[in-house]
Amino acid sequence: MTPTALIAEDEPLLAAALKADLAAVWPELQVVAECGDGDSALAEALRLQPSLCFLDIRMPGLGGLDVAQAVTEDWPEGANAPPLPLLVFVTAYDQYAIAAFERQAADYLLKPVPRERLALAVQRLQQRLAARNAIRPGVGDASTLDASLAPLRELLASLGPQSGVAAPATPASRIAVIPAQLGNVTQMIPVEEVLYFEAADKYLRVVTASGEHLIRVSLRELLPQLDPAQFWQVHRSLLVQVRAIREARREETGKVVLSLRGRGEKLVASRLYAHLFKGW
Numbered sequence: 001m002t003p004t005a006l007i008a009e010d011e012p013l014l015a016a017a018l019k020a021d022l023a024a025v026w027p028e029l030q031v032v033a034e035c036g037d038g039d040s041a042l043a044e045a046l047r048l049q050p051s052l053c054f055l056d057i058r059m060p061g062l063g064g065l066d067v068a069q070a071v072t073e074d075w076p077e078g079a080n081a082p083p084l085p086l087l088v089f090v091t092a093y094d095q096y097a098i099a100a101f102e103r104q105a106a107d108y109l110l111k112p113v114p115r116e117r118l119a120l121a122v123q124r125l126q127q128r129l130a131a132r133n134a135i136r137p138g139v140g141d142a143s144t145l146d147a148s149l150a151p152l153r154e155l156l157a158s159l160g161p162q163s164g165v166a167a168p169a170t171p172a173s174r175i176a177v178i179p180a181q182l183g184n185v186t187q188m189i190p191v192e193e194v195l196y197f198e199a200a201d202k203y204l205r206v207v208t209a210s211g212e213h214l215i216r217v218s219l220r221e222l223l224p225q226l227d228p229a230q231f232w233q234v235h236r237s238l239l240v241q242v243r244a245i246r247e248a249r250r251e252e253t254g255k256v257v258l259s260l261r262g263r264g265e266k267l268v269a270s271r272l273y274a275h276l277f278k279g280w
Helices: 012-026 038-048 062-073 115-135 141-160 219-225 271-277
Strands: 004-008 030-035 054-057 084-093 107-111 176-183 187-188 194-200 205-208 210-215 231-237 238-241 247-251 256-260 266-269
Touching: 004 012, 004 038, 012 030, 012 115, 012 247, 030 038, 038 054, 054 062, 062 084, 062 271, 084 115, 107 115, 107 176, 107 271, 176 210, 194 219, 210 266, 210 271, 231 266, 238 266, 266 271
Parallel strands: 004 030, 004 054, 054 084, 084 107
Antiparallel strands: 176 187, 194 205, 194 238, 205 210, 231 238, 247 256, 256 266
16 A cells, blocks of 8 residues: 655645655655644544654644644544554654654654654654554454554653643642632632533533533643642543542443443543553
8 A cells, every 4th residue: 555644844844845855765655635733634634544644743723742642532443444643743842752752653853854864764664554554453452552552652651841741730839729700700619529621612611510610721721730640631622530430431442431420421531541441
């Protein structure tokens, strides 16, 4: 099969340079989409299902890591679904632990990317694609999903706040109450009473046992202010209080359905976070 690629880069000159260099070192590769922002990159990746995605870490809208996470969560499921694309992150920042990427299926490239470095990355990517095509495991198999998602989990965990991943909250910076404005009244909601937070358009739903509230804060802004041992991110748009989870039931697709204590609704944890619910 002809390998295909998506390039997500908000600087047109850098995008053009990367495309030209890829054509020189990998003539067989077909670039099927060029996107200048993260939201377009996510939509095109899911629509075109390329073999590889070259993602700038900092872009308008979603950052490269957010795009990678969303692609992983929303990728088609089932035995006939295509394999997840290999992810190559491109950034102008060199302060991250590059060595952590060198042993992964994907790669990490610093702008401007020297052609020699790109050629080395291409060799690795070609080897990964060849091995994957030879094996062709079932995409819906849970063990296969765990193996393919493990590098992305390590990658997300290894990067700091400048990459778009929220820094963990320190005890001094954690909030005790959530102020929710309703007309002329501000309701003060103790954090320990919150069962889960869910992103909804420009708002964040704050759900408690007695009801729900809307606040104008993004999930990314809220994350650094919460105790990560108390609230787990189980989806790119969902934070759940650990003590509120009664049961986690894993499906064949790799997703996990969560039942809460004292509430009837079910929450879905994406495949990327399914490892949090493995039993001892």
